[in-house]
Amino acid sequence: MAADINAFVTEATIEGDADADGPLADATVAVKDNISTEGIRTTCGSEMLADYVPPYSATVVDRLTEAGATVVGKTNMDEFGMGTTTETSAFGPTRNPVDTDRVPGGSSGGSAAAVAAGEADVALGSDTGGSVRCPAAFCGVVGIKPTYGLVSRYGLIAYANSLEQIGPIAGTVEEAAAALDVIAGDDPHDGTTRDLSEVTGADPSASYAAAADGDVDGMTVGVPTELFEGADERVVETVEAAIADLEARGAETTEISLPSVEHAVQAYYVIAMAEASSNLARFDGVRYGHRGESDGNWNESFAETREEGFGAEVKRRILLGTYALSAGYHDKYYEKAQDARAWVRQDFEAAFEDVDVIASPTMPVLPFELGESLDDPLRMYLADANTTPANLANLPAISVPAGEADGLPVGLQLVGPKFGEETIVRAASAVEER
Amino acid sequence: MSDTAASDDGAAAVDAEEVRHVADLARVRLADDEVDEFAAQFGDILEYFEALDEVPETEREEELVNVMRPDEIEEGLSQEEALANAEETEDGFFVGPKVS
Numbered sequence: 001m002a003a004d005i006n007a008f009v010t011e012a013t014i015e016g017d018a019d020a021d022g023p024l025a026d027a028t029v030a031v032k033d034n035i036s037t038e039g040i041r042t043t044c045g046s047e048m049l050a051d052y053v054p055p056y057s058a059t060v061v062d063r064l065t066e067a068g069a070t071v072v073g074k075t076n077m078d079e080f081g082m083g084t085t086t087e088t089s090a091f092g093p094t095r096n097p098v099d100t101d102r103v104p105g106g107s108s109g110g111s112a113a114a115v116a117a118g119e120a121d122v123a124l125g126s127d128t129g130g131s132v133r134c135p136a137a138f139c140g141v142v143g144i145k146p147t148y149g150l151v152s153r154y155g156l157i158a159y160a161n162s163l164e165q166i167g168p169i170a171g172t173v174e175e176a177a178a179a180l181d182v183i184a185g186d187d188p189h190d191g192t193t194r195d196l197s198e199v200t201g202a203d204p205s206a207s208y209a210a211a212a213d214g215d216v217d218g219m220t221v222g223v224p225t226e227l228f229e230g231a232d233e234r235v236v237e238t239v240e241a242a243i244a245d246l247e248a249r250g251a252e253t254t255e256i257s258l259p260s261v262e263h264a265v266q267a268y269y270v271i272a273m274a275e276a277s278s279n280l281a282r283f284d285g286v287r288y289g290h291r292g293e294s295d296g297n298w299n300e301s302f303a304e305t306r307e308e309g310f311g312a313e314v315k316r317r318i319l320l321g322t323y324a325l326s327a328g329y330h331d332k333y334y335e336k337a338q339d340a341r342a343w344v345r346q347d348f349e350a351a352f353e354d355v356d357v358i359a360s361p362t363m364p365v366l367p368f369e370l371g372e373s374l375d376d377p378l379r380m381y382l383a384d385a386n387t388t389p390a391n392l393a394n395l396p397a398i399s400v401p402a403g404e405a406d407g408l409p410v411g412l413q414l415v416g417p418k419f420g421e422e423t424i425v426r427a428a429s430a431v432e433e434r
Numbered sequence: 435m436s437d438t439a440a441s442d443d444g445a446a447a448v449d450a451e452e453v454r455h456v457a458d459l460a461r462v463r464l465a466d467d468e469v470d471e472f473a474a475q476f477g478d479i480l481e482y483f484e485a486l487d488e489v490p491e492t493e494r495e496e497e498l499v500n501v502m503r504p505d506e507i508e509e510g511l512s513q514e515e516a517l518a519n520a521e522e523t524e525d526g527f528f529v530g531p532k533v534s
Contacts, residue, residue, distance in 0.1 A: 055515040191501035266483050277460060284461075286530045288519035294531065299461060301531035307463035315462055316472060319453065320479065322460040336486035342494040378478050 005095040005104075007114040009033045011073040012040045014061070020068030023178035023209060029064050030120035032111050033074040034081060035166065036155035037061055044157050045077040045089035045107075048289045048309030058155025059190070060124060060166050060183040067182040072120055075110030079311045080280065081128055081159040083107050084380050085368060086135070088313040093370060098140055098409055102367040105138030107131040111169050112139040121170065122179045126156055128164040129268050130362075130387025133399035136169050137362035137411025140401050142176045142428065143169045145387075147419045148394035149194040151180075152187035160275035161192075163268070163391040173400060173429040177208035180421065184208075194419075202419040211422035212429035217250030219427060222355030224258045227386045231364035234405035239361045242402035242412050245434045246359075246427070256351050256358070260343040261389045267340035268388035269381055270324050270333045276314075277321030283309060316377060345393040352417040357427045360386050362399040362411030386413060396421045400428040448476040 008030070014037060016025070031037060034044045036054035043049045065071065078088040086109025087093040096104040097117040104113040108125025112135030115123050125132040127145035136143025144167045151166045158164075168179035186193040196204035223243060228236055247253055285291030285305035292304035310318070324333035351358060365383055373380045390397035395415050402412035412431055416424040453473045457464045464472070513526050522529040 052519055055511055055518065188503065260489075263486060263489050266486050267489075269479075270483060270486070281461075285521060286528050291521040296531070297534050298531045300463075302461040303458075303463040306461055307465075310462065312468070315457075315464070315468075316475065318460050318462060319456045319472065320476065323452075323456045323476070323480075324483075326456065326459065333483055333486065336489050338494065339492040340486060340489045342492040343489060346492070377475055378482060381479070381482075 005097050005100065005113050005117055006092055007075055007094055007110045007117060007119055008073040009043055009045065009076050009091050009110070010041055012071075014040070014065055014071035016065045016068040016070040018068070020066065022067055023175075024064065024122070024182055025068030027069045027121040028072045029069040030073055030075045030111055030114040030123040031061060031071055032077055032108050032123070032125050034077060034126060034157045034159075035061060035124055036157070037071065037074065040074060042074065042157070043091070044081070045079045045091060046309065046311070046314070047090040048283050050090065050290065052288050054155070056155065059152040059187045061155065063183050064124075064179070069122065073114075075108070075114055075123060077110055078107035079314050080157070080276070081107040081126060081131055081164075082276070082313045082317050084130070084134055084383050085373060086110060087370065087374050088311055090311060095370070096139055096367055099367070099407070102369055102408070103138065105135035105363070105367065108169065109135045112136050112141055112143065115139070115141050115169050115171055122175060123169040124166055124183070125169050126164055126166050127391065128160050128272060129391050130384050132167040132169060133362050133387050133397060133411065133413060134384070136399040138367040138409060140409030141169055141171055142173050142401070142432075143167060143399045144176050144180055144421070145390060145397045146180060146184065146421060147396040149192050150184050150396070150419065150421070152190040152193050154187055154189035158279045160272040161279070162275060163272060173398070173425060173432050174209050174212040177212050177425045180208045196419065199419055203422070206422055208421050208425050211425040213426060214430045214433045216246055216427055216430040219251045219357065220355045221246055221251050221253045221427070222256040222351055222358040223253055224256050224261070224351075224358060224360060226258050226261050227360035230385070231361050232366060235361045235364060235366065235410050238403045238405050238410040239359070239412050242431050242434065243359055246430055249430055251427075251430070254355060256355060258347045258351060258389070260340065260347040263340040264344055264389040264392055265381060265385050267337040267344070268384065268392060270337035271341065273317045273321030274325050274334055275321070277318045277325065280314070280318055285309070313377065341392045344389050348389070348393045348395060348415070356416075356423055358415040360413050362386060362413040366405060366408045366410070390415050394418065396424055398424045398428045400431045402431060448473050448480060
């Protein structure tokens with residue numbers, strides 16, 4: 001099965017602590033291949049890092065193995081996390097276990113596919129603009145993008161630092177929440193993590209798994225019109241039916257408006273590409289990674305190394321990011337994108353004065369067929385319309401299976417207020433119990 | 435603010451020369467057919483980004499604090515570990531390409 005869907009780049013084992021007990025003891029976990037594993041190559045789905053072996057493990061990997069989970073392999077991904085289909089990997093596309101002619105979503109497609117195919121109990125992905133939630137939706141499993149600062153990024157190979165978080169993928173809401181319980185918490189190696197005892201309104205002793213109790217009685221669910229407009233009708237019908245079931249369980253739904261999200265995809269791509277152009281400058285073939293045979297000077301050698309090591313989508317984003325930051329264009333693109341980001345954040349803050357969670361389709365479309373969107377990058381970017389707002393606003397979000405349309409999985413996304421992971425887990429568990 | 439990327443109809447047009455310039459800044463060599471493909475795609479993508487012009491100027495108040503730690507010596511990678519992934523090393527150093 002593993003070979004059929006190409007979920008893993010590398011199958012290798014890191015044994016979990018045999019003496020540990022708790023929900024993850026004896027669980028198997030698949031780790032996205034941009035999360036460092038000591039002694040096991042970590043490729044980011046790129047030719048550039050095909051032979052890179054990290055000298056240390058990411059904090060999240062140590063926390064999982066200390067909790068008793070055994071790592072079973074490194075999962076395939078869009079190159080450096082840049083894609084919505086897992087087709088931009090240098091190691092070939094991953095197939096969707098539900099329908100192998102379709103993509104699993106991306107960029108954490110290997111992680112979601114591994115869980116959906118039963119290759120691992122739990123998986124880790126990273127979510128910069130939807131990369132955990134999109135593949136969870138397309139493969140019919142659960143994915144959580146935590147609040148920015150809840151989970152350590154130490155050992156995560158950076159794509160766009162201000163947006164990304166590592167998050168769990170699992171077959172059920174409770175399993176995903178249990179994995180989040182293990183990986184969450186401040187880390188001296190990542191200065192952007194927060195100590196929840198110092199965050200107003202957050203509960204440092206919260207158990208996310210315990211919040212999966214299905215009790216939505218009295219909960220207010222905001223339904224933003226902007227995130228339904230333009231979505232595939234079959235997706236909208238499936239998601240609306242799931243929301244109606246939440247109402248039947250005692251939740252109250254209310255239509256809301258988030259006008260800023262119309263600009264979320266543009267703002268996301270400008271910011272992510274700008275950060276990527278800076279982050280990926282480190283890949284010059286000197287300290288690690290592929291190195292071209294060039295006998296030219298410093299600049300020629302770097303340019304050749306990077307031509308050979310990076311795929312087309314990574315080059316596109318580095319170049320567009322460089323362009324957006326260059327003299328004469330910085331104000332036009334980057335500054336406006338930061339304005340849009342602040343606007344999105346304020347829109348959500350205002351909405352959460354009246355509602356507890358915000359529900360929408362995770363993806364506005366059903367899973368693409370393999371090859372369908374690869375030649376049209378803009379079309380692929382537009383599929384991120386509903387997931388990117390949570391990254392721009394630093395908010396927690398979960399994708400939970402809402403049902404099927406034409407035999408394909410449809411994901412419902414629930415976004416919560418900052419550090420409101422318990423609320424989105426609770427609401428998602430009610431969706432799952434339908 | 436310079437607005438040279440916008441052609442008369444307001445759409446962002448990017449020509450091959452601009453793609454080459456940016457690729458040069460980013461130290462990424464491109465094949466000729468890649469330059470043409472990127473020029474066409476960048477035109478579409480930048481035209482889509484134009485919609486950011488409609489975004490109102492927004493107050494950006496973020497509660498950001500510096501995170502400090504005591505400046506104490508901690509165990510780090512050994513020299514051998516730090517060099518282990520390098521393509522070329524010499525006497526415990528990285529070897530880079532020639533400067534000129």
